[in-house]
Amino acid sequence: MNVLRVTGGTPLFGEVDVPGSKNAALALLSSVVLGSGQTILTNVPDVSDIHIKLRLLEQFGVRFSWHEGTLFIDTDNLEGWEADEERVRPIRTSFYLLGPLLARLGRIKLPAPGGCKIGARPVDLHLKGLQQMGARIELDSGVYMAEVDRFRGANIVLEVPSAGATQHLMSTATLADGVTVITNASIEPEVVTLAEYLIRLGARIEGAGTTTISIMGVNELGGGEFRVPADRLQAGTYLLAGAITRGSVTARGILPEHQAAVGSKLLEAGADVEVGPDWVRVSANKRLDAVKIKTMPYPGFPTDMQQPMTALLATANGTSFVEETIYESRSGHVSQLNRMGGSLDQKGNATLIEGVETLQGAYVEASDLRAGAALVLAGLAAEGETVVGNVHYIDRGYDDLEARLVSLGATIERTSDQESGTVLSG
Numbered sequence: 001m002n003v004l005r006v007t008g009g010t011p012l013f014g015e016v017d018v019p020g021s022k023n024a025a026l027a028l029l030s031s032v033v034l035g036s037g038q039t040i041l042t043n044v045p046d047v048s049d050i051h052i053k054l055r056l057l058e059q060f061g062v063r064f065s066w067h068e069g070t071l072f073i074d075t076d077n078l079e080g081w082e083a084d085e086e087r088v089r090p091i092r093t094s095f096y097l098l099g100p101l102l103a104r105l106g107r108i109k110l111p112a113p114g115g116c117k118i119g120a121r122p123v124d125l126h127l128k129g130l131q132q133m134g135a136r137i138e139l140d141s142g143v144y145m146a147e148v149d150r151f152r153g154a155n156i157v158l159e160v161p162s163a164g165a166t167q168h169l170m171s172t173a174t175l176a177d178g179v180t181v182i183t184n185a186s187i188e189p190e191v192v193t194l195a196e197y198l199i200r201l202g203a204r205i206e207g208a209g210t211t212t213i214s215i216m217g218v219n220e221l222g223g224g225e226f227r228v229p230a231d232r233l234q235a236g237t238y239l240l241a242g243a244i245t246r247g248s249v250t251a252r253g254i255l256p257e258h259q260a261a262v263g264s265k266l267l268e269a270g271a272d273v274e275v276g277p278d279w280v281r282v283s284a285n286k287r288l289d290a291v292k293i294k295t296m297p298y299p300g301f302p303t304d305m306q307q308p309m310t311a312l313l314a315t316a317n318g319t320s321f322v323e324e325t326i327y328e329s330r331s332g333h334v335s336q337l338n339r340m341g342g343s344l345d346q347k348g349n350a351t352l353i354e355g356v357e358t359l360q361g362a363y364v365e366a367s368d369l370r371a372g373a374a375l376v377l378a379g380l381a382a383e384g385e386t387v388v389g390n391v392h393y394i395d396r397g398y399d400d401l402e403a404r405l406v407s408l409g410a411t412i413e414r415t416s417d418q419e420s421g422t423v424l425s426g
């Protein structure tokens with residue numbers, strides 16, 4: 001198995017072009033089957049979650065080809081009605097295909113989404129909304145059996161502004177008979193991107209980016225070309241790499257407003273944050289100060305940056321407090337940072353962090369995608385070498401992380417655990 005070997009202590013300097021967004025691309029791929037004809041997606045990140053999703057789409061007759069980050073997708077010959085467990089379980093957003101496939105095929109058999117280390121992540125709001133729009137759905141031995149004649153418009157009020165449920169129900173409603181209104185909708189940027197894409201295919205959507213979205217159903221959607229926007233979470237991770245190593249990093253080709261919450265906490269901690277039309281630069285030439293973090297839905301502090309930010313606070317001056325309000329168990333990084341000499345005390349969804357002067361290189365294991373990123377950041381700041389195991393988690397959402405970090409001056413390489421003589425608990 002591969003590991004990442006990180007030699008710390010070098011301040012990072014330079015500019016990084018941020019790749020396309022994993023979460024936005026996954027949302028688009030959940031909806032591409034709503035349209036017929038060809039869809040061309042550019043700036044698609046080369047991450048494993050995307051490849052897994054494409055393999056699942058193939059099972060329903062979707063044909064695709066890659067050419068240098070551009071995905072050519074043909075949904076003219078949709079077929080079949082069931083998906084294999086092994087193609088569905090690896091990624092949660094497989095489930096977000098249910099509504100769009102039902103809208104095109106009328107009946108679907110789809111295994112329930114797999115478990116996740118960061119929380120229970122139920123799909124009750126998705127199911128309730130699809131049923132309100134007329135779907136008949138039964139769960140039988142872990143598999144959803146679903147049917148619909150034609151979806152009909154509905155007034156849906158979400159109990160929590162779930163990004164996934166908003167995306168799933170908004171996209172499905174584009175082919176419904178009548179008007180659907182989603183209240184308490186998520187305003188995460190990926191919802192806005194998905195609406196822009198669906199409108200490009202001919203959908204009629206108003207209010208994406210606000211808490212009330214109206215969708216006027218149409219009879220069919222076509223194809224189109226669409227560029228995946230830059231990944232705000234990969235961008236945030238590179239900016240934190242600049243801060244934690246006391247260097248200066250510029251994330252380019254991004255929407256600066258997506259970094260507002262992270263940027264304001266870095267300013268509070270004593271870093272310099274500069275903003276340009278499509279870039280943000282973070283610089284730090286001294287040890288940063290402790291701050292309080294509370295994760296919230298967008299535009300609050302993103303839960304997906306909580307773990308990388310915690311790695312930064314592990315070396316800050318003073319006592320930090322991190323409260324995770326979105327997921328009940330997004331703390332797999334805490335014990336690993338303590339292995340590196342950190343002083344983190346986790347109770348429930350809160351972590352108290354006594355900042356230490358320096359972390360020590362050690363063998364650590366990623367428990368999930370963002371925990372993996374946090375450990376790489378900690379390794380960049382630590383004394384000596386850190387070996388990060390379970391790299392497959394990082395590959396799910398970071399497009400060639402080590403090459404981009406090396407371009408900023410980092411010493412990081414991917415080797416097999418045999419080469420690094422590391423005994424993985426596996």
Ligand code: EPZ
Pocket residue numbers: 023024026092093119120121122123124125126127160161162163164165186188190303304326327369370397
């Ligand atoms: C998306 O997940 C992202 N994933 C997550 O990023 C991100 O953490 C999350 O939004 C919040 O920003 C993708 O886009 C692929 P939710 P999603 O539905 O859609 C509860 C990463 O690191 N909920 O907004 O699953 C749920 O349990 C990943 O890239 C229900 O209770 O998020 C959670 O506590 C991790 N019932 C909260 O809402 C439901 O039916 C937010 O979930 C649906 C959700």
